[in-house]
Amino acid sequence: MATYYTLEFEQPLRTLEEEIAQLKSRVDALTTGQGPTGTGLPEDLAQAEHALAERLSRHSQTMAELYKQLSPWNTVRVARHPSRPQGRDYIELMLRDFTELHGDRRSGEDPAIVTGFGRIGEFKCLVVAHHKGRNTQEKLRCHFGCPHPEGYRKALHKMQLAAKFGVPIVTLVDTPGAFPGLEAEMRGQAEAIAFNLREMSLLPVPIVSVVIGEGGSGGALGIAVADRVAMLQHAWYSVISPEGCAAILWKQANERTNSQAATALKLTARDNLELGVVDAVIDEPPGGAHRDKVLAARNLERWIVAQLESLTQLEPAELLERRYQRYRGLGSFDLAKQEAPVPG
Amino acid sequence: MANNRSMASITTAKAARSWSDLRPERRSQVPEGLWLRCPGCGQLIYRKQMEANLHVCPECGHHFRIQAGERIHQLADAGTFEAMFEDLRPKDPLAFEDLKPYAGRLKAEQDRTGRPDAVVAGVGFIKGRQAVLCSLDLGFMMGSMGSVVGETVTRSIELATERKLPLIVVSCSGGARMQESTLSLMQMAKTSAALARHDRAGGLFVSVLADPTTGGVTASFAMLGDVILAEPGALIGFAGPRVIRQTIRQELPEGFQRSEFCLKHGLIDKIVHRAELRNELARLIDYAGL
Numbered sequence: 001m002a003t004y005y006t007l008e009f010e011q012p013l014r015t016l017e018e019e020i021a022q023l024k025s026r027v028d029a030l031t032t033g034q035g036p037t038g039t040g041l042p043e044d045l046a047q048a049e050h051a052l053a054e055r056l057s058r059h060s061q062t063m064a065e066l067y068k069q070l071s072p073w074n075t076v077r078v079a080r081h082p083s084r085p086q087g088r089d090y091i092e093l094m095l096r097d098f099t100e101l102h103g104d105r106r107s108g109e110d111p112a113i114v115t116g117f118g119r120i121g122e123f124k125c126l127v128v129a130h131h132k133g134r135n136t137q138e139k140l141r142c143h144f145g146c147p148h149p150e151g152y153r154k155a156l157h158k159m160q161l162a163a164k165f166g167v168p169i170v171t172l173v174d175t176p177g178a179f180p181g182l183e184a185e186m187r188g189q190a191e192a193i194a195f196n197l198r199e200m201s202l203l204p205v206p207i208v209s210v211v212i213g214e215g216g217s218g219g220a221l222g223i224a225v226a227d228r229v230a231m232l233q234h235a236w237y238s239v240i241s242p243e244g245c246a247a248i249l250w251k252q253a254n255e256r257t258n259s260q261a262a263t264a265l266k267l268t269a270r271d272n273l274e275l276g277v278v279d280a281v282i283d284e285p286p287g288g289a290h291r292d293k294v295l296a297a298r299n300l301e302r303w304i305v306a307q308l309e310s311l312t313q314l315e316p317a318e319l320l321e322r323r324y325q326r327y328r329g330l331g332s333f334d335l336a337k338q339e340a341p342v343p344g
Numbered sequence: 345m346a347n348n349r350s351m352a353s354i355t356t357a358k359a360a361r362s363w364s365d366l367r368p369e370r371r372s373q374v375p376e377g378l379w380l381r382c383p384g385c386g387q388l389i390y391r392k393q394m395e396a397n398l399h400v401c402p403e404c405g406h407h408f409r410i411q412a413g414e415r416i417h418q419l420a421d422a423g424t425f426e427a428m429f430e431d432l433r434p435k436d437p438l439a440f441e442d443l444k445p446y447a448g449r450l451k452a453e454q455d456r457t458g459r460p461d462a463v464v465a466g467v468g469f470i471k472g473r474q475a476v477l478c479s480l481d482l483g484f485m486m487g488s489m490g491s492v493v494g495e496t497v498t499r500s501i502e503l504a505t506e507r508k509l510p511l512i513v514v515s516c517s518g519g520a521r522m523q524e525s526t527l528s529l530m531q532m533a534k535t536s537a538a539l540a541r542h543d544r545a546g547g548l549f550v551s552v553l554a555d556p557t558t559g560g561v562t563a564s565f566a567m568l569g570d571v572i573l574a575e576p577g578a579l580i581g582f583a584g585p586r587v588i589r590q591t592i593r594q595e596l597p598e599g600f601q602r603s604e605f606c607l608k609h610g611l612i613d614k615i616v617h618r619a620e621l622r623n624e625l626a627r628l629i630d631y632a633g634l
């Protein structure tokens with residue numbers, strides 16, 4: 001089995017995977033009559049095959065159990081898994097005939113947000129996707145998926161282009177947050193996000209948005225104002241990262257407080273579905289999207305296409321009214337009893 | 345000027361019966377005492393004199409932070425402000441608990457400030473020009489935006505659009521409220537969507553930024569003003585200086601993210617002294633022809 005980054009809570013899987021690898025080569029060795037013997041592994045082919053089958057079934061069982069009851073903090077870890085598919089992965093796996101478009105026409109080109117036209121199912125679409133970078137060089141270029149203002153402005157520029165030609169918009173959200181830096185502030189990070197929130201609410205084409213990994217606050221929302229919003233099963237979406245929250249409210253960020261903050265923030269897909277912030281949770285393959293990118297992309301594609309099928313039936317005015325009401329209704333408050341009107 | 349009037353004198357009969365007037369207000373956020381040291385110039389100044397001077401240091405012009413009641417008092421023509429949306433009460437949708445439960449924090453802040461949440465809104469006149477006025481309250485959980493603040497700001501925007509009134513929102517906030525997590529985040533989208541409609545309907549929105557305006561409030565309605573005014577020396581930004589310092593691992597330049605810095609980088613329209621704010625707002629309303 002491929003060596004890959006193992007999360008701490010996955011240690012039982014790791015042990016099984018090592019045994020599986022050994023048993024596999026033993027089965028191969030016994031079949032071909034070549035390779036080492038001894039080392040305490042079964043000498044008999046049938047025995048070895050049996051042991052292998054047993055470990056494989058135990059592996060899938062253990063994996064299912066571990067992932068069924070992921071704690072919120074472990075969900076954050078899965079969402080940050082280095083092998084987890086990113087924006088560009090899904091673009092490659094879901095879209096046909098993708099043509100990338102660059103630049104915000106004002107100050108720069110931000111690779112932390114990828115934009116371009118492509119085809120999904122029977123639809124044309126404009127895709128806007130956060131991208132964190134798949135190797136060290138790319139990660140540095142993408143600032144680990146933390147966009148600068150030019151990223152948000154590029155996104156809006158291309159979305160307006162899509163709106164002009166009646167092309168639906170698909171956004172894939174995966175960012176720890178908008179980049180907190182000197183240059184980003186100087187070029188108006190807050191304004192760039194705010195302006196996207198305002199203008200996305202009025203783009204007269206369907207917008208479908210999915211949090212595929214990390215939904216880090218305003219940096220996520222800046223491309224996620226949509227008619228339908230979903231989260232992948234192990235993604236997180238919150239007003240602040242667990243570490244940031246722990247540092248402020250618990251006065252220190254460590255394993256314990258990060259975990260407490262992750263729980264308190266109700267950041268899982270299931271939680272956000274209950275809060276009404278997202279409309280759907282999209283299943284991931286057993287053990288997370290990183291274990292089967294193709295299946296993950298297929299699930300994602302199926303959901304997006306279904307949304308586009310229904311949203312493209314709506315007249316723009318109806319679409320925009322529903323989008324407005326979708327956000328208008330979000331929030332939780334009580335109404336105090338009104339006092340009687342003053343007589344006279 | 346407005347500064348000598350007591351709070352009670354400006355509240356109308358109707359407003360005086362409102363929830364927020366049933367409890368005493370804290371007059372300011374500076375520690376109590378006859379004298380205080382100005383953080384701007386280091387001088388020992390006479391509190392009464394500073395307060396009578398719109399809470400601005402008479403020596404150096406340092407703008408002290410003021411709470412929402414004082415803000416409205418300074419901006420609205422005497423006796424004209426009618427508070428609205430006062431029946432909105434925060435809830436604890438996440439049953440959030442850090443070192444203290446959110447429900448307990450809310451109660452303590454409500455008792456201390458005499459407000460249900462971190463915002464005051466209503467309709468009033470500024471030099472005879474009617475406007476929807478809204479101010480965040482820094483004294484209540486750092487002016488953070490949860491559902492009640494988001495809903496109040498949104499209702500204010502919708503009211504301004506519907507009645508074709510100018511909209512003035514004074515921001516001072518630490519950002520979106522953590523204790524309501526994504527519901528707070530969604531208030532950014534909600535307020536911005538309402539502003540989109542206000543904008544397309546030809547409405548005027550003047551955003552006034554006071555110290556400090558950061559995070560999700562900056563990244564939504566605060567930065568969406570047709571005109572953005574700032575008080576002198578106000579900290580205005582998306583990320584806080586501490587987070588930025590940690591990210592770039594170097595000291596930040598002098599005056600970084602202050603109003604003057606923001607003006608220089610084209611992020612705001614104008615820096616306005618507190619004593620000039622009413623004049624400037626009235627002037628802008630006239631230029632917009634409202």
Ligand SMILES: [Zn+2]
Pocket residue numbers: 382383384385386387401402403404405406
């Ligand atoms: Zn001073």
